[in-house]
Amino acid sequence: MKIGQVTGTVVSTIHLPIITGRRMLLVDLLDIAGEATGDYVIAIDTVDAGAGETVLILDEGTGARQVLDEPEAPIRAVVVGIVDEVSVGQ
């Protein structure tokens, strides 16, 4: 899993049926210091994450299908948690 910050949403009308009714979040990936790495991912929200929140991203298809409870979903990235705190050893 990866840690990211919600920085936007993606709106789409034409898409595969699996996307219908789901929120797509634009998430900037963060490094160990909590700084943006420059990389990002569009992830399906499963935890009602809000703007600016630090979130936990699962970027693996089989796990994503399990989280969504959709065995046929062509989805790889899902937001699976809202991070309260990250502590890194010195």
Add this chain to the structure above:
Amino acid sequence: MHLARVRGTVVASTITPGLEGTRLLILQPLDRRLQPRGGAVVAADAVTMAGPDELVFYVTSREAAVAMPDTFVPVDHAVIGIVDAVNEVES
């Protein structure tokens, strides 16, 4: 999933079994500011509606094949939606 701009199409009359008739698009992957990032890739069009210059989102790896009508196909990038808007949110 990531954002990309449709730059063109690919026609291959000789193609591996399973991909006959599949629409192939040339995608320029984009960063979150919608600026080009890295080299172009060829993606299958799972929504069959993506046109030139459209902003789309795509999946990679095994999920690209799962997006296709027949899921046991050799596809590594697939367009699964057309983007209407990318909204920046303030924290």
